[in-house]
Amino acid sequence: MLDIGRIHLQDKLDRNFDGLTFTKKFAKHAEVIHLWNVKVTTNLENSYYPALSHLLPEEGWADVEAYLSIIGKENITCNILFEHR
Numbered sequence: 001m002l003d004i005g006r007i008h009l010q011d012k013l014d015r016n017f018d019g020l021t022f023t024k025k026f027a028k029h030a031e032v033i034h035l036w037n038v039k040v041t042t043n044l045e046n047s048y049y050p051a052l053s054h055l056l057p058e059e060g061w062a063d064v065e066a067y068l069s070i071i072g073k074e075n076i077t078c079n080i081l082f083e084h085r
Contacts, residue, residue: 001030001031001032001033001034002023002026002027002030002032002033002034002071003034003036004033004034004035004036004037004051004062004064004067005034005036005037005038005047005048005062005083007019007022007023007062007067008037008038008040008061008062008063008067009038009040009044010022012040012060013040019062019067020063020066020067020070023067023070023071024070024074027070027071027074027075027078028074028075029075030071030075030078031078031079032078032079032080032081033071033078033079033080033081034081034083035051035064035068035080035081035082035083036048036049036050036051036082036083037049037050037051037052037055037061037062037064037083038061038062039055039059039060039061040060041059041060045060048083049083050082050083050084051064051082051083
């Protein structure tokens with residue numbers, strides 16, 4: 001499983017971690033993608049929030065479009081588990 005919210009959180013907290021590189025490396029092995037979002041600025045906000053198109057990376061949200069683009073190129077058979085409200 002790849003957990004997009006946790007990958008984004010790790011990417012923001014650990015300067016030695018690159019979430020997009022990690023996703024590219026492991027996407028082909030994932031059976032499930034847990035798709036949710038989290039806003040990380042100076043604080044952790046809105047954890048387990050649905051991945052909605054109006055949530056912008058420049059405001060601290062995960063770049064869901066970039067993650068899904070990588071996953072779509074690496075693994076067309078995975079299942080996506082959407083976080084709900």
